[in-house]
Amino acid sequence: EDQVTQSPEALRLQEGESSSLNCSYTVSGLRGLFWYRQDPGKGPEFLFTLYSAGEEKEKERLKATLTKKESFLHITAPKPEDSATYLCAVYAGNNRKLIWGLGTSLAVNP
């Protein structure tokens, strides 16, 4: 069964304290892996798409990487405004539906 698992479930960082969020997946035929950010009371905001192992994408303090079994979202020198829930999702096989992880709730303290 296709599955996406995110860890940790929650993470609290001090401002400037870099860290990484993990998204591991077991799917047949990965077609794409997506990272989203969700703020309370809002829909998910698209961050990155990764299609093949070895691919990396960067945007400001965030960098996403992909291997054949997992993806990392690296956060460098986070700021309080980076506090949000980060969601990972994949397209697999012929399925048009996204398979979602449960998310990592990130809190960055000033």
Added chain:
Amino acid sequence: GAVVSQHPSWVICKSGTSVKIECRSLDFQATTMFWYRQFPKQSLMLMATSNEGSKATYEQGVEKDKFLINHASLTLSTLTVTSAHPEDSSFYICSAGENSNQPQHFGDGTRLSIL
């Protein structure tokens, strides 16, 4: 970038009322849109896949007569919660993507509260 607009953002109504939520793709055409429900501190739960010009595909356990979906054009899908009851109170979010390998983009969600 692809923009999805959802309306209304917040609805409060009495039990028994039917509520319609609109989802529009503003700068692209979407043959497929998706409707999700999200409970507090939980991830997204797919309710149904909305297909332009044909019937929606509902996930297991989702009542199709309760949650009516219409996708009459390439830029608009609607979700109608019929005869809503307090247990239907939730956060409903729609999404759409330009094709099957592109990321889905989400509306800002609709907070539905049934009294």
